[in-house]
Amino acid sequence: MFRPIDDLQDNNRNIILLLATVLILSLATNLLASLLFKMINNLFVIIILCLISLLFGILLLKNIYFSHHKYVIRLYGGYWYNLKSKELEKVSISGYEFNNDFHRYLFSFLNENKAFKNIFEKNKKGITINKSSFDPTIKDKLTILRSTLEVVVLDFLQLHLNSYFIKNEINDFEIIKITRDNLDPSILKNRVLDSITKDMDEREAFINDNSTSLKEKNCSVVYSMSKNGIFYNRLEIELPSGTTIHRNNEGFIEIDNKLFKLTIVPIVEGYSSIVSSVLFEDGNYKCGENISLNLEVQIKRSFIIPKKSIQVYQWLDSFLQAIEEYISIDKLEKKMKVDVLQLIIKNLKSSNNIFIQNNNSKIVNTAHKSRIAKTPDDIPVNKKWDVGGNSSKMLF
Structure with a gap:
């Protein structure tokens, strides 16, 4: 998630810490410069070092302030x-x-x-x-x-x-x-x-x-x-x-x-x-x-x-x-x-298919039973067969 303004506020907090760090380093640099001056006793070298440090600080400040x-x-x-x-x-x-x-x-x-x-x-x-x-x-x-x-x-x-x-x-x-x-x-x-x-x-x-x-x-x-x-x-x-x-x-x-x-x-x-x-x-x-x-x-x-x-x-x-x-x-x-939603629909379709298959199988079994020929033993006792010639018929 992009939050540019929140990021900007975080950068502001980081800048404060950076400036505090720069301030501490500048004090340390000042002490170091004083020590070098006593050791080298050359003002020109000290001025060059100070200018380099100042240029570095300006570039750092420019990158912070004008960063896009x-x-x-x-x-x-x-x-x-x-x-x-x-x-x-x-x-x-x-x-x-x-x-x-x-x-x-x-x-x-x-x-x-x-x-x-x-x-x-x-x-x-x-x-x-x-x-x-x-x-x-x-x-x-x-x-x-x-x-x-x-x-x-x-x-x-x-x-x-x-x-x-x-x-x-x-x-x-x-x-x-x-x-x-x-x-x-x-x-x-x-x-x-x-x-x-x-x-x-x-x-x-x-x-x-x-x-x-x-x-x-x-x-x-x-x-x-x-x-x-x-x-x-x-x-x-x-x-x-x-x-x-x-x-x-x-x-x-x-x-x-x-x-x-x-x-x-x-x-x-x-x-x-x-x-x-x-x-x-x-x-x-x-x-x-x-x-x-x-x-x-x-x-x-x-x-x-x-x-x-x-x-x-x-x-x-x-x-x-x-x-x-x-x-x-x-x-x-x-x-x-x-x-x-896709899982629910998939399960519903699966359940529906099983239901249809079960119903189809019942229909097939019923149809299969209806096609089985009845034998004389299956005929009720109050009915009889009259067999004659090449055909047979059931009498009521």
């Missing part, structure tokens, strides 16, 4: 759906909320943007996929899926941050709120995000809808869904003051502040994802789109930071843990105890 620790977290997930009658249908997977949320945003975007729906249905996935960059303005199926993944991650992030800051009673002056209005224009190049967060007054699906009337009454709408499944998300991300959200030169979203930089890399690899068949709610196994996410964290500064000041940034640790539980198929299968 980098973490790369790879999460393997998936999205399952059916395309029937040109309608996108969700495939339900027990315990996998990521699949439900992904479907909600993708379904909304495609049904509100018919041109992109046609692209999604007809466009074949490419064989070669460029994972080192992302251009959300490209019109193809892979870009639609990658853009949807960005939206799902940002939505999960905003919910997590809101919960974290309330739970830890972070002061409002330590937080900034980033909405669509003050979002960097490069972020809105994501067509799915632009569509989902666009004002309801500008969207035909919400005209004369209850959500629109609520807004006219000055009610603040955070989420809303129209009757035909079109979704609205206001998107309000709370972050530590001084934090920015933008796209880097490779086109990936970066959340940047004075302590760390978080890069969100959406990946759709163009092949199927696999999850245990016991988790499909309809009992039928299906292949899904392989959806992966790289989260790259770079710690900018590893110097002494007060615990009170670092708390506003500590959401990163809990976010990395929560999103792993949210997306990872491995975590899903462990949470749902798939190995136990």
Whole structure:
């Protein structure tokens, strides 16, 4: 489990010990220098030794203060759906909320943007996929899926941050709120995000809808869904003051502040994802789109930071843990105890087979007995045989 901020605090404690060690060594060096001066009686040599020691101390301090620790977290997930009658249908997977949320945003975007729906249905996935960059303005199926993944991650992030800051009673002056209005224009190049967060007054699906009337009454709408499944998300991300959200030169979203930089890399690899068949709610196994996410964290500064000041940034640790539980198929299968479910199903099938075999064997035995010819000794005493010619008959 990755916990960059906790690691940073551990480093801070190590730095204190290191500085104490350096102080003791400097005192020892001073005594040694005094002794050497008396022995050598050469001031030039002493100055050279002192400069070498000073240079070593500066390099050590530079490595400590400006050290950049980098973490790369790879999460393997998936999205399952059916395309029937040109309608996108969700495939339900027990315990996998990521699949439900992904479907909600993708379904909304495609049904509100018919041109992109046609692209999604007809466009074949490419064989070669460029994972080192992302251009959300490209019109193809892979870009639609990658853009949807960005939206799902940002939505999960905003919910997590809101919960974290309330739970830890972070002061409002330590937080900034980033909405669509003050979002960097490069972020809105994501067509799915632009569509989902666009004002309801500008969207035909919400005209004369209850959500629109609520807004006219000055009610603040955070989420809303129209009757035909079109979704609205206001998107309000709370972050530590001084934090920015933008796209880097490779086109990936970066959340940047004075302590760390978080890069969100959406990946759709163009092949199927696999999850245990016991988790499909309809009992039928299906292949899904392989959806992966790289989260790259770079710690900018590893110097002494007060615990009170670092708390506003500590959401990163809990976010990395929560999103792993949210997306990872491995975590899903462990949470749902798939190995136990498979063993139960195997035992049930085995018991059922034994039951069927026993019943079949009873049927066979009964049929075998019914085919045994009866002899005259088996005939009841009140019945007799009349034998004549080449045939025989029983008289009652």
